[in-house]
Amino acid sequence: MFGGIGYLLPFIVIGLFLATNIIKILKEYEKGVIFTLGRVGNKASGPGLIILVPIIQQMRKVDMRTLVHDVPTQDVISQDNVSVKVNAVIYYRVVDSVRAVVQVENYMAATSQLAQTTLRSVLGKHDLDEMLQERDKLNKDIQSILDHQTEAWGIKVSNVEIKHVDVDPSMIRAIARQAEAERERRSKIILAEGEQQAAAKLSEAATILATSPGAMELRYLNSLQDIAGDRTNTIVFPFSMKDVTDHFKK
Structure with missing residues (x-):
């Protein structure tokens, strides 16, 4: 019995060897590039079951996933x-x-x-x-x-x-110094723009007050009201020189 198995063992080994080299199974994400006598076709095979001709054909697996x-x-x-x-x-x-x-x-x-x-x-x-x-x-x-x-x-x-x-x-450190200098530059620009806008608005206000004497007097009175809230302040009420001169002439 053992002698018969020993006699068949070489054929079993050869059969398993041929089976593993003939039958190939490729997964869904795989392709097989088959070389037949060193030459390759235009298309790859797979996925699924692939049957190769022993010795004549060889196959390279390629993963098609990202x-x-x-x-x-x-x-x-x-x-x-x-x-x-x-x-x-x-x-x-x-x-x-x-x-x-x-x-x-x-x-x-x-x-x-x-x-x-x-x-x-x-x-x-x-x-x-x-x-x-x-x-x-x-x-x-x-x-x-x-x-x-x-x-x-x-x-x-x-x-x-x-x-x-x-x-x-x-x-x-150099980049940090550069960033600080850039922030300082922007702050100076913003401050200068604020001064420019404030000067423009003051110029507009002066033009309006100059054309309306009553508006100037109202502005004086509003200023006095603001100052009167603090008793530590000394109130100085301004008069125009024209009003003083007219008073003494009378």
Whole structure:
């Protein structure tokens, strides 16, 4: 009995080997690029059950889901010569599995390296203020360049997000001083505009009072009423020189 099993064991092993190399099952999010004698067809196979011809055919699996890649921290020198450390995250997926396998050796590594160089190149053309304030625009610029470059590999870059822009502590102090100077400049401008508006209104009021003597007397009386509320004040009632002269002439 055991002798018969020992006789059949090589055939069982060979059968299992052939079965595992002939029958392939691809998940819903996978595609299979089949090489027949080294040549590949125009379309990938799957998902589902795939039957391969032993030795003649080989298959490469390709994940068609959106992949998330964390771009390592890059040292970038901005256009205004500020050294910063920047990292980002990119979202991409394979849209043509045949090109992703045939056109590039390792599409994941190639996309990662391209993302790093593009990140340095694009950010190096902008000032530090633009990196901090215009991230949406920079994200779109990087995404557009990556998408154009990876199109030949069958890759679609759907989104790029700059996560961190780390500035040297000495530059942080300089930025803080710059912000303080900017706030002081704005405060002086607001104060000057207030003085200008007040002067314009006083000029208008003086013009109105000059054309109406009765209005000037009412203004005097209102001022006296305000001063009378505080007994510590000495009330000085102003008279026009014309009124005094007319009084003595009488």
